[in-house]
Every structure is written in C-alpha cells, then in structure tokens.
Amino acid sequence: MIQIRDSLRRRKATPEVNISPLIDLVFLLLIFFMVTTSFVKETGIDINRPNAETAVVSKQQAILVGIADNGEVHFDGKAIDIRSVRLLVARAVADKPDADVVVVADKAAPTGILVRVMDQCRLAGAERVSVATQNKGER
Incomplete structure (x- = not known):
C-alpha cells in the first residue's frame, strides 16, 4: 500500500x-x-433585366458581358470600351470553348449598344450568344 x-x-x-x-x-x-462552395461570376453591375415569358434557365457556365442602363459595357467586373469586347470574349472563348456568351443588359440600355455587343461576341468566335432575361414571376 x-x-x-x-x-x-x-x-x-x-x-x-x-x-x-x-x-x-x-x-x-x-x-x-x-x-x-460554388463560385458564381457576375457582371459587376446592378441590372434590371427585361421580362420574357419564354425565358429558359441555363444550367451551363457562361461568359457574361453586362450593359448598364447608361450604355456602359462591363466584363469581369470592370467597365470596358465597346471596342475591347471582341478581344476579351475571344480570350474567354479560347479558355472555355463550350461556354455560352450571355449579354446581361438592363432593360433601359440602348438597343444599338446591345446589338453592337452581340455582334462583337459573334465575331469573337462565340457560337451561342443570348440575352439574359427573367421570367415574369421572378423578382
């Protein structure tokens, strides 16, 4: 003990x-x-998208180009000149050849700028270019 x-x-x-x-x-x-964690890329600006009854949700990752209501073009969170859209989209398409290009335009954005941006995206080699909209019930 x-x-x-x-x-x-x-x-x-x-x-x-x-x-x-x-x-x-x-x-x-x-x-x-x-x-x-999923990382979502945005255009970098607050946009009021137009309504569309035939809007379809895309499940695929996309290259986003934004157009503000004052006509300012944005890519990857930065304001850019409309002449540089083609070069930047071409680089992005080279990195992701299967990605869609989606132009996220404000409903008050000038139509002429929207058409020029979409044209530059197609000239950059993007096969599928579309405009982002929202469903009528979405807000």
Whole structure:
C-alpha cells in the first residue's frame, strides 16, 4: 500500500491534451467547404433585366458581358470600351470553348449598344450568344 502512494507522488506528471486530431478535423472541414462552395461570376453591375415569358434557365457556365442602363459595357467586373469586347470574349472563348456568351443588359440600355455587343461576341468566335432575361414571376 505504501509503495503505491510513493509511486503516485513521484509521478506528478501533468496530463497532456493532444490537439492533432482537432487540427486535422478543422482542415478537413475547411477543404470540404471550399470544394462544395460554388463560385458564381457576375457582371459587376446592378441590372434590371427585361421580362420574357419564354425565358429558359441555363444550367451551363457562361461568359457574361453586362450593359448598364447608361450604355456602359462591363466584363469581369470592370467597365470596358465597346471596342475591347471582341478581344476579351475571344480570350474567354479560347479558355472555355463550350461556354455560352450571355449579354446581361438592363432593360433601359440602348438597343444599338446591345446589338453592337452581340455582334462583337459573334465575331469573337462565340457560337451561342443570348440575352439574359427573367421570367415574369421572378423578382
């Protein structure tokens, strides 16, 4: 009995908490959320899209070109000159040959600029160019 007490007194080691499994778990959760998060590209401007009864939701990733109500053209979140649409869309089509090009134009945007942007997209090599709309019930 005395030997047990003496051995307990001599040990007096502090208990250690192993946090390696906790760190592993945190990294696994971080990787899981990074992989499952979907990244959505936007045009970079707030647009009031026109209504259409025949609007169809596209499931495919698209190259977006935006036109604001004042006629300003945007690509990848930056305001650009209408003359550079062709070059930027050509680069994007080279990276993603199967992607559609969607022109996201405000309903108050000038029609002439919309037609010029769509024309530049087709000249850049895009096979499918469309205009983004919203369903009547959507808001």
